[in-house]
Amino acid sequence: MSIKVMLVDDQELLRTGFTMVLQAQPDMSVVAEAGDGVEALDKLRHVDVDVVLMDVRMPRMDGVEACRRICADGGENALVLPEGRVRPKVLMLTTFDLDEYAFAALKAGASGFLLKDVPPPELLSGIRAVASGDAVVAPSTTKRLLDRFAPILPSDHEPRPDVVDALTERELEVMMLVAQGLSNAEIAQRLFLSEATIKTHVGRILMKLGLRDRVQVVVLAYETGLVKARGR
Missing domain, CATH: 1.10.10.10 (Winged helix-like DNA-binding domain superfamily/Winged helix DNA-binding domain)
Structure with a gap:
């Protein structure tokens, strides 16, 4: 089964680069793209997605708030999906030095985070791990993140x-x-x-x-x- 991925980032060039890498994989396909959290939530109501690769900092609605709504089981702002649709997993993208939103993203329900300049093999491995129900946070990164916060x-x-x-x-x-x-x-x-x-x-x-x-x-x-x- 192909892993259905949605790319959410306000940089079109970055989305294009990631799409080229993902589409070259026999077990992955990019089924949707969005430039911010608002657009992502709207598209998720109509497109079945397994993993959302989400930037943290975006206009209109940032990745943390979008992640919170995607992962919420209920509540006023939770993303409402068609009956029978499984909520996608969210893998956050962050800049090096671990920007201040990363910890909030994990609390919001993200299954992990990767650096934007992650090598392609690591990116693909992370997406596969999240799709299978695992979490993606390298031990060294976990320690630096929690130390910072x-x-x-x-x-x-x-x-x-x-x-x-x-x-x-x-x-x-x-x-x-x-x-x-x-x-x-x-x-x-x-x-x-x-x-x-x-x-x-x-x-x-x-x-x-x-x-x-x-x-x-x-x-x-x-x-x-x-x-x-x-x-x-």
């Missing part, structure tokens, strides 16, 4: 938050390592367990906490104070 994260040494009481001690241990940006393979090596076992633990963590993917695990862990940014 330390001022808006919890600063007091709170007790263990009630939200994770449903987790076993092993699941909590795995969650902490996910929040630090470790992959399943790295966690398995750290805990002397198989990668399949770690994958099972991650799945249970997502289910028990009502989270969508690893990105939301990272956000929750930092917001609740389970993990602190470096230097704090």
Whole structure:
């Protein structure tokens, strides 16, 4: 099955470049383009899309607000899709140095973010990962992002938050390592367990906490104070 991609960016030249790369792939097709969030939401009501590749900064409506409306399960501003249509996953594009909207985008429901100058193989890999239900945030990028946003994260040494009481001690241990940006393979090596076992633990963590993917695990862990940014 071909992955149906929508490109949302106010730079037509960038959209053209991405389209050339994506259309050359046997498992991808660009089914729609938009120059801002307003146009994107309008087109999504009529076009079936699997992954939205979304710029952060755009006129009229930025990528964060558009992402929030696309990913919302309900509410006044949520994108309304035809019955039976699955909501697309959103992969955000950001400039280097991680602009200030990136953390907000993850909270809004984005499945990850990539730099605009990402090498084509990494871009394609990211789109495929998001389409399959995974999240795309490199461990090093995760750490830099959360370090940068330390001022808006919890600063007091709170007790263990009630939200994770449903987790076993092993699941909590795995969650902490996910929040630090470790992959399943790295966690398995750290805990002397198989990668399949770690994958099972991650799945249970997502289910028990009502989270969508690893990105939301990272956000929750930092917001609740389970993990602190470096230097704090």
